[in-house]
Amino acid sequence: MPEPAEHPAYPVGLRLSGRRVVVIGGGQVAQRRLPALVAAGADVVLVSPSATPSVEAMAEAGEIRWTRRRYEEGDLAESWYVLVATGDTEANARASAEAERSRIWCVRSDDAEAATAWTPATGRSEGVTVAVLTGRDPRRSAAVRDAIVEGLREGSIAAPHVRARTPSVALVGGGPGDPDLITVRGRRLLAEADVVIADRLGPRDLLDELPPHVEVIDAAKIPYGRFMAQEAINNALVEHAKAGRSVVRLKGGDPYVFGRGMEEAQALAEAGIPCTVVPGISSSISVPSAAGIPVTHRGVAHEFTVVSGHVAPDDPRSLVDWQSLARLRGTLVILMGVDKIGAIAAALVSHGKDPATRVALVQEGTTAAQRRVDATLATVAETVRAEEVRPPAVIVVGDVVGVGVPTLP
Known part of the structure; x- marks a missing residue:
């Protein structure tokens, strides 16, 4: 018989691989529960005269076996675990009674107090299964589950491996x-x-x-x-x-x-x-965005190019084709180029770029110390000196620098 309500459920992980599990009823409850049973490797038998399209698809794919009729006495024979989930209270009670007599753990979707097992709210993250039971409050169980799984996934809850690991x-x-x-x-x-x-x-x-x-x-x-x-x-x-x-x-x-x-x-x-x-979010896109600059914008720029500025254009080690970059109509994003920006601007202008082309320098982007300094190719070298712009800073060259979000009233 079910334990008195004041006694907590005893948590346990069932290893159902290859073992017979019977699900009675092919509705929404079965649709939610069946994937986890299949993932556990259970030999699932569905007893129901009808099923949702998703459950029917699982049967057609061979993931479960489907007996297309109502529950009958003896359907639970040789099973290890039973889920009773029909809208017929009388049939649910008969199936639950058979499970009790056969000492088979039985979950009832219509009457948790009459069940001998409860389904916890479960979630998984990197090999860890989280299962939460809060008695008769499934929404609270789900909320606790979600909080723990989110914490594991984002790293705010640490769950380090303690056994020997491969380097x-x-x-x-x-x-x-x-x-x-x-x-x-x-x-x-x-x-x-x-x-x-x-x-x-x-x-x-x-x-x-x-x-x-x-x-x-x-x-x-x-x-x-x-x-x-x-x-x-x-x-x-x-x-x-x-x-x-x-x-x-x-x-x-x-x-x-x-x-x-x-x-x-x-x-x-x-x-x-x-x-x-x-992978990480590249500063070439995120820092301009944080400063209100889109690297592409309809009618303004259909391309953006990211280059390293740590080697000056006239340095024989440079692999950048500055002449080709000067001819592009899109956005140019320069990383690691603060101390070389004067030479870079001069090279772009010498290859045909308009000296009035707008430039923005975003220092310490996305941090509390972020600041934006605007200039043009003609003035950027002097602006960097006057404003004391220091690395790290992302440099954006192009018409998108003038694109902004309208000020709200």
Whole structure:
């Protein structure tokens, strides 16, 4: 018999793979519950004269077996678990009585007090199953479930692995600077990390949220010795991973947009270390957006080009075709170009770009220190000096700089 209401349900995880499960009724309740039973590998038998189109499709696909009639005594034979979900109260009671006599755990959608089992509100995140029971308050169960699953996914609830793990590294794009703009997956991997090797341009506020045991390494302060800076960082990633630690390489923006992420991925592959790459929101798009600048706009710009400005146009190491860029009618976004903007503007003008072309510099974009400085190609070098614009700053060149949101009354 069901336990008295004052006694809590005993939580347990049923392993139903290959075991017979009977579902009586093919309506909306069955439609919601069947996918999880199928995913658990159960041998599901549906007993019902009719079914919703979705349930019928599951039967046609061979995911469940369908007996097209009403419940009859003996239908529960050899079953391990039963879900009774019809609109016929008398049939539900008879099926529930058979389950009781046969000592089969039985869920009843119409009468929780008459059931011998309750279905929790469940959710999953990266191999973790969350199941919540709050007695006869299913909405509260669902709300608690959602809060826990969201916390696991975004990393605000830490659930680190404690058993031995395969050495691995995650290259995580942290976004443009605002800690809320990192991806959900990136934040979760940070919460699971043992070691975080962080760039100066990564979202620094996220580091304050890490547990005390996490080792945070400033990539700029890794001893280089006889190594180049990037080589030393690659070696640190490999060494910490081989020591059995969960390593996150936290970068600003996206790992593969001027972030040298592929060099790190290649070094890890050569060392036999599995590597996960988590894309990030690139500052080339997000920072102009935060400053009210769309990189494309109907009737203004149908293209945008992103280039690195860390090498001057007249430097023989430059791989940028500035002459072609000057002929483009769309938006030009320049990263890492503050100290070279004078030479860049001169090169664009010399190749035919109008000196009156508008330019915006957005410093510390998406952070509390964000500021925007406007100029033209003709004035930008002097403006940068006068306004003391400092890196990091994203530079936008083109007519979109003049596109703004109308002021509301």
